[in-house]
């Protein structure tokens with residue numbers, strides 16, 4: 001039996017602002033750590049977790065986890081498209097064996113899985129999607145790592161797409177480990193937010209609304225300072241949207257591990273819940289330049305890695321210091 005539409009709650013999901021009570025969990029997670037609370041519960045009941053991890057080349061892939069240490073690789077946002085490979089087949093096999101399964105991914109990945117499983121008994125499946133800005137091209141990330149490795153003359157040893165521990169939850173700075181040094185940068189982040197490297201389908205994304213087909217939607221709770229004043233400590237707050245009665249059931253089981261405040265869904269309407277970002281008018285130009293140029297041309301023009309941007313940044317820091 002597949003999940004029926006009657007599992008869906010009212011038109012607007014119940015929203016919560018959430019922080020995991022364990023600060024170490026929160027610091028290891030992108031937002032408030034709700035994914036760890038949900039997956040801990042499933043693992044404790046001998047279930048299986050599917051999510052996005054990094055392979056040996058620091059590229060995003062979906063894998064299967066049955067232990068906490070395997071699951072820990074899913075924590076943290078990887079701001080590139082994750083490769084699914086044969087993962088839906090593994091989910092199906094686990095469900096057919098009667099296992100409890102949590103699948104996490106972007107809204108389109110969750111919707112794709114649900115379509116794939118239309119003939120399967122999904123009563124033991126919990127679908128969790130992330131609110132998704134859009135996914136950048138893995139090729140650009142790969143070229144960026146290659147360029148960084150060459151620039152700093154060493155092998156890449158670790159990556160953090162968004163270094164929350166050093167810069168806080170709100171800021172967006174990537175950190176790349178090269179041999180024994182750590183390089184902090186905003187180059188990839190800057191290129192990402194200019195949107196030329198997002199997948200073409202993201203400009204027509206049909207999941208940019210409060211209604212999602214997953215059981216639970218999780219996100220960064222942007223705007224939490226207005227929705228729940230005093231809750232934000234810049235260490236990460238998750239937005240949780242409960243979409244189905246199945247999601248509601250699981251959420252009630254993990255609540256004891258969370259500081260959770262009920263909110264009005266209309267107070268959490270960040271841009272990716274309203275509509276897709278428009279395709280940049282210079283997207284074609286960007287890719288034409290990309291194909292014929294060195295990667296450094298792209299970092300200079302689109303990653304603010306040029307002398308004018310660097311001077312502007314220094315002036316900004318001096319002005320800020322003088323103001324303080």
Ligand SMILES: Cc1cc2nc3c(=O)[nH]c(=O)nc-3n(C[C@H](O)[C@H](O)[C@H](O)COP(=O)(O)OP(=O)(O)OC[C@H]3O[C@@H](n4cnc5c(N)ncnc54)[C@H](O)[C@@H]3O)c2cc1C
Nearest residue numbers: 029030031032033034035051052075076078104133219220
């Ligand atoms: C490409 C991308 C775009 C995002 N855009 C937004 C946004 O616009 N607004 C917003 O509020 N939040 C966005 N997020 C962040 C997302 O909302 C957080 O992952 C979520 O808040 C989880 O919080 P947590 O503390 O429970 O996270 P964690 O424990 O860090 O959980 C991470 C979860 O994200 C999944 N994940 C990580 N990377 C990927 C990937 N590349 N593809 C698919 N799944 C992935 C993992 O499987 C896991 O379930 C984005 C994340 C990604 C990867």
Ligand code: SF4
Nearest residue numbers: 107108132134202205
């Ligand atoms: S923006 Fe939409 S189409 Fe693009 S990856 Fe995210 S959910 Fe999928």
